Amino acid sequence: MENVLKRPIITEKMTALNKKGQYGFEVSMNANKIEIKKAVEKLYGVTVTDVNTMRCIGHKKSKSTKRGTITSGRTSTWKKALVTVAEGEVIDIYAEV
DSSP: OTTOEEEEOOSHHHHHHHTTTEEEEEEOTTOOHHHHHHHHHHHHOOOEEEEEEEEEOOOEEEEEOTTSOEEEEEOOOEEEEEEEEOTTOOOOGGGTO
16 A cells, blocks of 8 residues: 555646545556555545546657757656545645645
């Protein structure tokens, strides 16, 4: 269960979902929903009712260098978990930031 949660996702969209009791986390690529649920419940002391996961595929990126050559590559692929907690419970993500 170590290293299942990498970091919370703090964006405008996720902050809006926090009011509905949903929180986003970047998780390990090989973590499953049961491991994510146990890790969130242990770390934050809340009751998790639902976990949704998705793989965010890396994008192609290119940039021009000073010499005029173009360097291209890909951003890394990562996994995101959307965790729903029981009604009335909250996770204070900003305490760790």
